[in-house]
Each structure stands twice: as C-alpha cells, then as structure tokens.
Amino acid sequence: MKDKATYLLIHPDDSVCVALRDLPVGEEILINSKKITLKTDVSFGHKIAIKKISITENILKFGYPIGSAKSDIEEGEWVHTHNVQTNLGEKLDYQYNQRSSEEVKVLASDCTFKGYVRNNGEVGIRNEIWIINTVGCINKTAELLAKMGTETHKDRDIDGVFHFPHPFGCSQLGDDLVNTQKILANLVNHPNAAGILVLGLGCENNYVDLFKQSIGEYESERVKFLEVQKADDELEEGLTLISELVDYAEGFKRQPVPVSKLKVGLKCGGSDGFSGITGNPLVGAFSDLLVERGGTTIMTEVPEMFGAETILMYRATNEDVFLKTVDLVNDFKEYFIRHDQVIYENPSPGNKAGGITTLEEKSLGCVQKGGFSEVVDVLPYGERVTKTGLNLVEGPGNDLVSVTALAASGAHIVLFTTGRGTPFGGPVPTVKISTNTALFEKKKNWIDYNAGQLIEGTDMDSLKHDFFEYIVKLASGDTRTKNEQYGFKEIAIFKDGVIL
Missing domain, CATH: 3.40.50 (Rossmann fold)
Known part of the structure; x- marks a missing residue:
C-alpha cells in the first residue's frame, strides 16, 4: 500500500472496498494483511473486489448486499454495472417486528437559535416577503413585482421579496390540481415568509376564492390577494400591497x-x-x-x-x-x-x-x-x-x-x-x-x-x-x-x- 488514503473498507464483512483516488492497473493495496493487485484501472469513488466473488454471489457494501455478480469477479477487479446486477424485484410483503433498535431519547437542552416568532406561535428563520402565484400564466408578473419590490425596499428590515415560478394552476384535473393547491397553500403558511402576496390571474382552475379554501385561516395583515385581470395596473397595486406587507414584517425581530x-x-x-x-x-x-x-x-x-x-x-x-x-x-x-x-x-x-x-x-x-x-x-x-x-x-x-x-x-x-x-x-x-x-x-x-x-x-x-x-x-x-x-x-x- 503506497499511502493510507488509497482505499476505504466500510464494513469488515464487505467484499468490496472504495478507491480514495484514481488507481492504475497493477497497483497493490494491502487489506487485512493481504496484498491485492488491481487487475483494472479503478476511478476515485468506485469499488474494488477484495476477494473472488462467484457468479450470483451477493456483493456486500455497508455490510449489506448491494446486488449480485453477473459473472465471476476476480480479486482486484473493478466492480460496477458491467459485472453487477440488482437483486430487487417488484412489490414485497413486509412483517412488523417490535422495534429492536435503541430509541433516541429527547435530552433537556438550552441550545437556542435566533428566530422570528410569528403571531400563531410558529417560528421562522427568515423574514421574507413571498409572492405566490396561483397559476403559471403570471410567472413573469410575479417575477417583475419581486424585482421591483426588492429594489423599493432594499433598505428595510426584511430579507428580500421572492417569487417561485411554476407551470401549473390551470388546465389541471383531480389530484394534480389538489397537489398544486396543497404545495402553494403550505408555502403561504410557511413561517419563513413574514408576508405573502397571493397573485391570481382570474380565469384559472385554481382561482383565488377557491385557493383560499386550501390556505385555511390566515391573518389579513400577513396575506394579501390580487387578481391581475381585475386590476387597472397590477404592478402599481401589487407594489402597494407589498409595501403593506413590508410594514407588517418589520414588526418581527429575531429572538432566542x-x-x-x-x-x-x-x-x-x-x-x-x-x-x-x-x-x-x-x-x-x-x-x-x-x-x-x-x-x-x-x-x-x-x-x-x-x-x-x-x-x-x-x-x-x-x-x-x-x-x-x-x-x-x-x-x-x-x-x-x-x-x-x-x-x-x-x-x-x-x-x-x-x-x-x-x-x-x-x-x-x-x-x-x-x-x-x-x-x-x-x-x-x-x-x-x-x-x-x-x-x-x-x-x-x-x-x-x-x-x-x-x-x-x-x-x-x-x-x-x-x-x-x-x-x-x-x-x-x-x-x-x-x-x-x-x-x-x-x-x-x-x-x-x-x-x-x-x-x-x-x-x-x-x-x-x-x-x-x-x-x-x-x-x-x-x-x-x-x-x-x-x-x-x-x-x-x-x-x-x-x-x-
């Protein structure tokens, strides 16, 4: 073995080790007092057989099978997709056994971080304004409002104004529409956002009044709504609502x-x-x-x-x-x-x-x-x-x-x-x-x-x-x-x- 950083053997039962650098054919490594000569080049992060592995025999890494040999694998050979196949099949049956592993006990701890305690008792780690658009048609409107809002309020005590583009909210049926509503509603309710502007178009499946049902209860000071089809100037009205949200957000300060x-x-x-x-x-x-x-x-x-x-x-x-x-x-x-x-x-x-x-x-x-x-x-x-x-x-x-x-x-x-x-x-x-x-x-x-x-x-x-x-x-x-x-x-x- 030329140096200590040549390979890593993860578990004593493993039949492979992992190369810690690119290893050339012919290099020798010493494992368990046994010299192994590499029969092929092996790249950094790849596996080397540390014993002969017969066809169909399980290959062990982490102490568990990671597949089986597709052909006989000689000691010192590179072990990868060319000579390994999965052992997995389709759906399996599982039997419940009482937990045998040691339960992790919750310890008394005085460890704290500085967070923002919201009015509903939840805690955020950022004091951001989020624009959540109900439908992908207005991604660019949301993007422009976020850019304008960030520039307008760059000196205020917030962590920025952000939007999250997506292609959905209209022309969706069944579970797809429900999934879109769930994800967006949960983002509305996320405590990292001090204030939310929900931006709707007006004709989408996920229209604002329907989306409100997914959001559930909300603070009117924290969550504002704007349907851009109804607005004479959606950018002007949007910036006004963002300003109100920034005023609200500045009421929160970090605390232990x-x-x-x-x-x-x-x-x-x-x-x-x-x-x-x-x-x-x-x-x-x-x-x-x-x-x-x-x-x-x-x-x-x-x-x-x-x-x-x-x-x-x-x-x-x-x-x-x-x-x-x-x-x-x-x-x-x-x-x-x-x-x-x-x-x-x-x-x-x-x-x-x-x-x-x-x-x-x-x-x-x-x-x-x-x-x-x-x-x-x-x-x-x-x-x-x-x-x-x-x-x-x-x-x-x-x-x-x-x-x-x-x-x-x-x-x-x-x-x-x-x-x-x-x-x-x-x-x-x-x-x-x-x-x-x-x-x-x-x-x-x-x-x-x-x-x-x-x-x-x-x-x-x-x-x-x-x-x-x-x-x-x-x-x-x-x-x-x-x-x-x-x-x-x-x-x-x-x-x-x-x-x-």
Missing part, C-alpha cells in the same frame, strides 16, 4: 428560540461513491443530534428508499407507522407500474459515473440521512409535519420536486448532499454538502459545507458538532447559503395526471 423548534429537510442529489460514506452519514448524525434536542427532521425521495426500506420500517415507533411506511413504499411502486416503468431503473447516469452501481447501493447510502432515530410519522405528498422527530414524506427523488415537498411540509432548511454538484436551491435555505473535497474546492459558488473531511482524518464526532453549530448560525441569520447569496430559489410540483 429553543432549537427544538427547528425543522430540517434531508435530501441527497447527484450521488457518488462517497455519498453513503461521508455526506449522508454526516446528515444522519446531525439528524440524531437535532432529534435528541427535541427538533424535527424530514426525509422524502421514496424511490431512493427501495432496497433499504426495511431499515426505516423496523425503526417505526409503532405498528401504525410501520404500516404507513409499507404503504408509502408500495404505493410509489404502484406509480411506476401504472406508467409501465421499471421500478429499479435508478441509479442515474451521473450516479453511475460517480461509482454507484445499483439502487440497493444508492438506497443504503440514502437512508443514512435519517441517522438512527425512530420514525415517528409518515405523511402523504403535500402534507405538513405535526410531530417532532424523524418524519417521512411522500415524494419522488427529483431534486426540485422533493426539496419543494420538504419546504412545503414545514422544513425551515433543507440539507442537500451531493457528490456531483448543483447550483439549485429551494424556497428555503438549501445547504449543499459535498461528499468529497475536490467538489467543495471546485464549486465554491455552489457548495456550503465539505463532508469530504471525513475521509481525510476528521472524525465524525468533531464534524457533526461543527456542522450542528453551522446550522444554528444559519438559522440565526448569521450566515447565508450559496442559493440565498446568488438568488437560486425555485419550486417544482409533482404531476401525475392529464393537462387539458
């Missing part, structure tokens, strides 16, 4: 709030071979710390639970939550089947290029974002979290749709691990966490935190507490994510039906 009030979404996108080794375990360790202090974390991306779903199911707080988790997984499989799609088509080309071979491997890394806490609740798409602890929310793996779902469920912040990189940000602060240092150093305008330190000598205990402190500072407004700094704030809404 228990960290138990914090709700954080957990998301991974563009995985590589280190996502399940650095980024996702770090987020899982953070999740456990927050839950221990009475806070809330939220996971989605149901297709990226396939193959590792039992890890979450057997951490259900009771049988009802277990059955909800089973339905969450099987209902999403039904969605694939209904559209004649292969359930286990994942991982994506980018994932494969980064070293992820099968959906089992991706999922085993993905579920680590939930740490070891029990699962306290499972929610349908578009619903808001009501229980503290680790929650699961229905949603796809798509970055934009899932981050939007997390924000709509109540997340103040979304933690977004990535081994490939993306500039994307949701409507709430979206913390991009690189799984490797090379990405962190290359994409300074995208990445907020480097979990790659975990394979460079930093121990998990130190890093998880450093990261927790970073999130507290972020929630307090002492720092901003890159998506906030550069104005990358977008939403996307799940669609599964007919557009007229």
Whole structure:
C-alpha cells in the first residue's frame, strides 16, 4: 500500500472496498494483511473486489448486499454495472417486528437559535416577503413585482421579496390540481415568509376564492390577494400591497428560540461513491443530534428508499407507522407500474459515473440521512409535519420536486448532499454538502459545507458538532447559503395526471 488514503473498507464483512483516488492497473493495496493487485484501472469513488466473488454471489457494501455478480469477479477487479446486477424485484410483503433498535431519547437542552416568532406561535428563520402565484400564466408578473419590490425596499428590515415560478394552476384535473393547491397553500403558511402576496390571474382552475379554501385561516395583515385581470395596473397595486406587507414584517425581530423548534429537510442529489460514506452519514448524525434536542427532521425521495426500506420500517415507533411506511413504499411502486416503468431503473447516469452501481447501493447510502432515530410519522405528498422527530414524506427523488415537498411540509432548511454538484436551491435555505473535497474546492459558488473531511482524518464526532453549530448560525441569520447569496430559489410540483 503506497499511502493510507488509497482505499476505504466500510464494513469488515464487505467484499468490496472504495478507491480514495484514481488507481492504475497493477497497483497493490494491502487489506487485512493481504496484498491485492488491481487487475483494472479503478476511478476515485468506485469499488474494488477484495476477494473472488462467484457468479450470483451477493456483493456486500455497508455490510449489506448491494446486488449480485453477473459473472465471476476476480480479486482486484473493478466492480460496477458491467459485472453487477440488482437483486430487487417488484412489490414485497413486509412483517412488523417490535422495534429492536435503541430509541433516541429527547435530552433537556438550552441550545437556542435566533428566530422570528410569528403571531400563531410558529417560528421562522427568515423574514421574507413571498409572492405566490396561483397559476403559471403570471410567472413573469410575479417575477417583475419581486424585482421591483426588492429594489423599493432594499433598505428595510426584511430579507428580500421572492417569487417561485411554476407551470401549473390551470388546465389541471383531480389530484394534480389538489397537489398544486396543497404545495402553494403550505408555502403561504410557511413561517419563513413574514408576508405573502397571493397573485391570481382570474380565469384559472385554481382561482383565488377557491385557493383560499386550501390556505385555511390566515391573518389579513400577513396575506394579501390580487387578481391581475381585475386590476387597472397590477404592478402599481401589487407594489402597494407589498409595501403593506413590508410594514407588517418589520414588526418581527429575531429572538432566542429553543432549537427544538427547528425543522430540517434531508435530501441527497447527484450521488457518488462517497455519498453513503461521508455526506449522508454526516446528515444522519446531525439528524440524531437535532432529534435528541427535541427538533424535527424530514426525509422524502421514496424511490431512493427501495432496497433499504426495511431499515426505516423496523425503526417505526409503532405498528401504525410501520404500516404507513409499507404503504408509502408500495404505493410509489404502484406509480411506476401504472406508467409501465421499471421500478429499479435508478441509479442515474451521473450516479453511475460517480461509482454507484445499483439502487440497493444508492438506497443504503440514502437512508443514512435519517441517522438512527425512530420514525415517528409518515405523511402523504403535500402534507405538513405535526410531530417532532424523524418524519417521512411522500415524494419522488427529483431534486426540485422533493426539496419543494420538504419546504412545503414545514422544513425551515433543507440539507442537500451531493457528490456531483448543483447550483439549485429551494424556497428555503438549501445547504449543499459535498461528499468529497475536490467538489467543495471546485464549486465554491455552489457548495456550503465539505463532508469530504471525513475521509481525510476528521472524525465524525468533531464534524457533526461543527456542522450542528453551522446550522444554528444559519438559522440565526448569521450566515447565508450559496442559493440565498446568488438568488437560486425555485419550486417544482409533482404531476401525475392529464393537462387539458
């Protein structure tokens, strides 16, 4: 072995290790006192067989099977899609077992952050004005109003005026229209927004009076409405309403709030071979710390639970939550089947290029974002979290749709691990966490935190507490994510039906 940073063996039972740099054919590595000579080139983040693996034999990583060999694999060979196949099938039957894992106990904590306490008792971490348009036809009107409002009120005590374009709200039927209304209504009710301007056109399916029913009770000072077809000058009237909202928003000041009030979404996108080794375990360790202090974390991306779903199911707080988790997984499989799609088509080309071979491997890394806490609740798409602890929310793996779902469920912040990189940000602060240092150093305008330190000598205990402190500072407004700094704030809404 030429240096200590050549490979990583994650679990003593594993039949593969992970390359920590590009390794050429012929290089020797020393594992368990045994010299292994590489029979092929192996790229950074990819897997090396550390023993002979016979055809159909399970390949172990993280101590779990990530698939089986399609052909005999010799010791020292590159292990990837050319010689590995998934073991996953269609829908499965699951049996409830009483939780055997240790329950994470809520500890007394005096940890606080500086937040905005709203009149209804909810807490926000930003004091923003949001323009929520009921229909995509007026995206540009909302965009122009946000730009004009930001410029007009740049010296006021708010964090900006923002809009979130989307293509829906009209020509939708059934569940699609309901989903659009749920997501937009939950954004209206999000405490990061001190004030909301609901902008309607006037002839859309999701017209303002109907949309009000989805919003529920609201403060007239906090939520204003404008139908642009009825306005003589929608820009002038819109700016007047925004000014009223800014006046209202300035009445809120940051004050110490228990960290138990914090709700954080957990998301991974563009995985590589280190996502399940650095980024996702770090987020899982953070999740456990927050839950221990009475806070809330939220996971989605149901297709990226396939193959590792039992890890979450057997951490259900009771049988009802277990059955909800089973339905969450099987209902999403039904969605694939209904559209004649292969359930286990994942991982994506980018994932494969980064070293992820099968959906089992991706999922085993993905579920680590939930740490070891029990699962306290499972929610349908578009619903808001009501229980503290680790929650699961229905949603796809798509970055934009899932981050939007997390924000709509109540997340103040979304933690977004990535081994490939993306500039994307949701409507709430979206913390991009690189799984490797090379990405962190290359994409300074995208990445907020480097979990790659975990394979460079930093121990998990130190890093998880450093990261927790970073999130507290972020929630307090002492720092901003890159998506906030550069104005990358977008939403996307799940669609599964007919557009007229």
